[in-house]
Amino acid sequence: MEQFFQQLTNGLAVGGIYALIALGYTMVYGVMKLINFAHGDLFTIGAYLGLTVLLSLGLTDHLGPLAGVLVLALMVMGLVAVVGVVLDRVAYKPLRSSPRLSAVVSALGASIFLQNTIMLIYGARFRVYPHDILPKMAVNVLGLDIPLMRIILFGTSLVLMLALYFFIQKTRLGTAIRAAAIDQGAAKLMGINVDRVIMLVFIIGPALGGAAGLMVGLYYGQVNFTMGWVYGLKAFTAAILGGIGNIPGAMVGGLLLGVIEALGAAYISVAWKDAIAFCVLILILIVRPTGLLGERVAEKV
Amino acid sequence: MKRSLALYIPLVAVMAVLPLFLDSYWTDVLNNVGLYAILALSLNIILGHAGLFHMGHAAFYAMGAYTTAILNTTYHVPVLWLMPVSGLVAAVFAMVVARPIIHLRGDYLLIVTIGIVEITRIALINNVFGITGGANGIFGISRPSVFGFTIRKPQEFYYLIWIFAGLTVFFFHRLAHSRFGRALNYIKEDEVAAEGNGVDTGHYKLVAFTLGAFWAGMVGTIYATKMTIIAPESFSFWESVVFFTIVILGGSGSIRGVILGAFLIIGLPEIFRQFATARMLVFGAAMVAMMVFRPQGLLPPLPRRYATKSLKDGEASL
Numbered sequence: 362m363e364q365f366f367q368q369l370t371n372g373l374a375v376g377g378i379y380a381l382i383a384l385g386y387t388m389v390y391g392v393m394k395l396i397n398f399a400h401g402d403l404f405t406i407g408a409y410l411g412l413t414v415l416l417s418l419g420l421t422d423h424l425g426p427l428a429g430v431l432v433l434a435l436m437v438m439g440l441v442a443v444v445g446v447v448l449d450r451v452a453y454k455p456l457r458s459s460p461r462l463s464a465v466v467s468a469l470g471a472s473i474f475l476q477n478t479i480m481l482i483y484g485a486r487f488r489v490y491p492h493d494i495l496p497k498m499a500v501n502v503l504g505l506d507i508p509l510m511r512i513i514l515f516g517t518s519l520v521l522m523l524a525l526y527f528f529i530q531k532t533r534l535g536t537a538i539r540a541a542a543i544d545q546g547a548a549k550l551m552g553i554n555v556d557r558v559i560m561l562v563f564i565i566g567p568a569l570g571g572a573a574g575l576m577v578g579l580y581y582g583q584v585n586f587t588m589g590w591v592y593g594l595k596a597f598t599a600a601i602l603g604g605i606g607n608i609p610g611a612m613v614g615g616l617l618l619g620v621i622e623a624l625g626a627a628y629i630s631v632a633w634k635d636a637i638a639f640c641v642l643i644l645i646l647i648v649r650p651t652g653l654l655g656e657r658v659a660e661k662v
Numbered sequence: 663m664k665r666s667l668a669l670y671i672p673l674v675a676v677m678a679v680l681p682l683f684l685d686s687y688w689t690d691v692l693n694n695v696g697l698y699a700i701l702a703l704s705l706n707i708i709l710g711h712a713g714l715f716h717m718g719h720a721a722f723y724a725m726g727a728y729t730t731a732i733l734n735t736t737y738h739v740p741v742l743w744l745m746p747v748s749g750l751v752a753a754v755f756a757m758v759v760a761r762p763i764i765h766l767r768g769d770y771l772l773i774v775t776i777g778i779v780e781i782t783r784i785a786l787i788n789n790v791f792g793i794t795g796g797a798n799g800i801f802g803i804s805r806p807s808v809f810g811f812t813i814r815k816p817q818e819f820y821y822l823i824w825i826f827a828g829l830t831v832f833f834f835h836r837l838a839h840s841r842f843g844r845a846l847n848y849i850k851e852d853e854v855a856a857e858g859n860g861v862d863t864g865h866y867k868l869v870a871f872t873l874g875a876f877w878a879g880m881v882g883t884i885y886a887t888k889m890t891i892i893a894p895e896s897f898s899f900w901e902s903v904v905f906f907t908i909v910i911l912g913g914s915g916s917i918r919g920v921i922l923g924a925f926l927i928i929g930l931p932e933i934f935r936q937f938a939t940a941r942m943l944v945f946g947a948a949m950v951a952m953m954v955f956r957p958q959g960l961l962p963p964l965p966r967r968y969a970t971k972s973l974k975d976g977e978a979s980l
Contacts, residue, residue, distance in 0.1 A: 396769055453956040461768065462715065463957035466910045469903055470949025477943040589898075594780070597773065636784040639777035646774050647762045 374511040374580065376619020377518030381573035382596030383603070384525060385566030391542035392562050394461065398468040399448055400570055401593020402475035407441045407571025408584040409483055412490060412532050421494050430494065430579070437575050438568035438630045445567025447561060454559075465618035472590075479586040487585045490578045514576055520632045521551075521569060529608055534561060542551075542606060564610040591635065595622075600644040604655025613654060677824060681817040689816040691932045693888065696823040697881055699924035700830045702908040703917065704877030707834060709906065710915035711843060712870040713850030715768045717902045718775030721782040722875035724897035725752040726882020728786065731800040731892050732793055741806045741887040745880045753880025760871045764866060779899050786894035799901030806887045819888055826884065830877065831917055838917070845947030846870055850915075860941045904928075911952055922961055 367391055382404050389397045393547040398559040414420065414436055421429030456464045495513060499506040529535035540548040577592070578584050599618040603610025619636060625637040645652065681689045682697065701723060708716045726748035733739045733747065748932040763774045780873035805811050815824055835841050845866050857863050886892050904927065912923025931941050 394769075396773065452950045452954075456957070459953070459957045462910065462914075463953045465715070465769075465772065465948045466907065467953035469907070470946045470953065472946070473903075474943055474946030475944060476949065477940075481940065481943065596775065598777075601770075601773065630788075632788045633784065636781045639781050640786075642777045643763070643774055643781075646766060646770055649767065650770060 363505070364627060365601040367626075370505075370507050370511050370515075372620035373616060374514040374619070374662055375623065376599075376616035377507075377515045377522075378573045378576055378580075378615075379599045379619050380594070380612045380615025381518050381521060381569045381576075382592060383599040383615045384522070384608065385570045386593075386597050387600040387603075387605055387608060387611040388538070388562045388566045390436050390600070391608075392538065392545070392559055393453070395453065395464050395520030396468065396597065397453075397566075398454070398465070398593070399471040399475055400566065401589035401591075401596070402472050402479070403441055403445055403448070403567040403589070404570040404574040404577075404596075405479055405589030405639075406444055406475065406588060406591055407567075407574025408588070409479055409488070409574075409586075410440050411437045411578050412488055412577035412584065415491065415494070421491075426494055426496070432571055434575055437571045441571025441574075442564040442568040445570075445589075446461060446565075449559065449563040463611060476586055476589065476645045483586065485586065487583045490582050490584070491583055495579060500660070510580060514580055517576065517653050518573075521572060525565065525569070526608060526612075534648070538562065551645075595635075595638050598638050602645050604652025607652065607654050610652055610654035614637045614652065674828075681820045686816045687933075689820050691929055693816055693823050695924050695928045696820075696827045697885060697888075698821075698908060698928045699903065699921050700827050700881050701878055702905050702912070702920045702924055703830050703834050704874045704881070705905045706909050706915065706917070706920050707837065707846070707870050707877075708874040709909050710920070711838060711850060712867050713846075714764075714867060714871065715772035716871070716874075717772050717899070717906050718777075718779035718782075719874070719905050720897045720899065720901040721775075721779040722752040722756055722878040723882045723885070723901070724782055724786065724894075725755050725875075726879030727886040727892050727897070728794060728800070728882070730881070730883040730886040731803050734792075734803050734886075734943075735800055738804075741804060741883060742808070745883045748883045749876040749879040751818050752882065756875030757868065757872045759978070760868055762869060764867050776899055776902075779897070779902055783894050783898055784883035786897070794894075797894060799891060799896075801891040803886050803890045803892070805890070806884075822889075823884060826880075831921070834947040835917055842866070842869070878978050880897055908948060911949070911959055913962040915960070916961050916963040919959050919961035923959070926960075 370392055382400065385400050385403070386397060389395060389400070411433060414433055420433050423429070424451075448471055452467045453464060456467055465526040496509055499508050501507075501510060502512075529538060537548070537553045537558050538561060540551065540553055541555050545555050548558070573592075574584075574589075577588070595618060596615065600611045601614070603612070603614025618641065621641060622634055622638055626634040629637065649655075680692065684692070701719065704825050705716065705719045708719075713941055729748040729751040730741055730744045733744055734741050739747075759778055766774060786794045786799075787797050794800070808822075813819055845856070845861050848859070849863050849866060853863055885896075886924060889896075908923040908927050909920055910923075911927065912921070913919025927945075931945065934941055934944075
């Protein structure tokens with residue numbers, strides 16, 4: 362039972378990271394109907410930028426661990442958002458009216474480009490985060506020793522997700538995003554600047570992805586230029602699991618996938634951990650292609 | 663027919679004598695171009711003709727290569743005999759996995775096929791059934807021999823690969839202009855209309871998928887015997903991306919385009935070997951630039967004429 366709860370909390374912490382990345386996928390897919398394959402690499406960029414800012418500015422030394430990490434996170438989110446907007450301008454904007462396959466190939470090209478840029482700048486080897494930033498102690502919750510790190514991680518992703526949820530549901534800009542996701546043409550007719558909405562999506566999604574990258578760096582302590590691919594695919598799985606284009610779905614899907622994976626690794630096999638996620642993906646698509654929270658819609662003809 | 667013959671005979675003649683003037687390294691580059699051209703052509707029937715976004719082709723390629731490796735190293739079956747066997751194994755595997763997913767819409771199919779290739783790779787790494795050799799793969803695959811002559815040098819492989827490539831071009835060219843090929847094109851253009859006109863879309867898509875996998879499985883045999891060692895990392899998702907990119911960049915649905923694509927994507931980067939580190943960076947940027955400036959590919963298929971008369975005159979495009 363002890364092991365079960367340990368794996369559950371671990372799964373929730375990792376699932377929170379998946380959920381943050383999945384939000385970027387789901388928002389882009391919701392508005393543009395495009396799988397942004399380069400999103401995983403934005404996540405990696407977040408992880409590496411976090412490392413650079415951390416080592417060069419020493420924020421945590423001056424501000425203390427918690428405030429330092431908070432400032433660090435905001436800086437990383439801002440920087441990755443800039444990369445996201447540039448990515449959209451260069452690789453996707455010229456293709457708005459092209460066949461969808463062109464955009465997919467462009468996304469793959471962008472992914473290869475970003476991945477290799479990171480490799481050229483930072484080298485191909487694993488880079489290590491300073492290990493003493495966040496306290497390593499465990500907290501006793503209901504008789505269970507849970508590493509504080511997991512709680513911080515889960516809490517942070519929960520706060521970010523809730524902030525996004527209220528932004529999308531309650532603000533005018535959020536309404537514009539939802540409208541553009543339903544029907545871009547109609548949204549334009551109602552006076553919504555769809556180009557602006559897409560830019561906004563490419564600010565929020567990458568910012569959350571970058572935050573997730575920083576969190577992975579802090580949680581696991583090491584980063585690699587190829588890690589964005591695996592995380593990206595899993596996050597995409599999470600987005601589909603919850604119903605792609607659906608923001609609460611991405612959150613639920615991310616957490617669920619994290620838990621399924623952690624329990625699968627513990628009770629089935631660690632070596633098959635990655636395969637479990639993909640099996641979930643295939644099963645969901647066969648049984649319920651619209652995901653857990655997605656509505657059943659008739660195919661447009 | 664006459665004009666195309668005048669064009670192809672010199673081309674074939676040049677291809678036939680080329681290895682005499684090239685060293686082993688460049689011959690081997692051409693061998694790789696040939697292998698990727700065949701693989702991309704086999705994907706072209708799925709992606710270019712049937713319009714199915716299939717990014718898991720490396721899984722079927724791997725199936726073929728591993729079938730050959732296992733049967734050859736354990737039971738010592740001559741490799742060339744294993745070509746159809748490997749193709750069949752890949753095809754059966756493709757049929758089983760494709761059956762439940764073939765109806766999925768574009769992007770969803772794309773992502774499921776990515777899942778399939780990743781699961782296959784993980785299964786190979788985990789030494790499934792104890793026969794795949796785990797992360798190290800399988801080594802000691804024997805060389806192919808034709809009428810008692812054993813093929814070893816790149817110059818000798820060149821002929822094996824490019825003769826097979828020629829047969830592949832002929833086969834897929836005929837196929838594209840058959841009833842089956844036309845049905846696939848209808849499906850790609852407008853699936854609903856095709857269905858409405860009595861084309862059994864599900865059936866045709868499945869056959870195209872299986873056929874492409876069969877061909878990829880056969881290429882797997884050649885790859886295994888050329889390398890004599892195979893490992894899971896050679897069949898990752900990125901390999902699928904390369905096939906996919908060759909088809910799209912060359913011109914989806916066009917045989918000439920796909921072959922040109924294989925030359926550009928596999929052959930051209932070899933010239934820039936000394937800039938190895940920046941090579942992939944340029945590759946990615948080129949993919950984006952290509953889609954932005956010429957999304958239909960370098961040599962898209964010429965507009966097709968469906969009237970039987972013009973087909974008889976041989977005016978139909980390759």
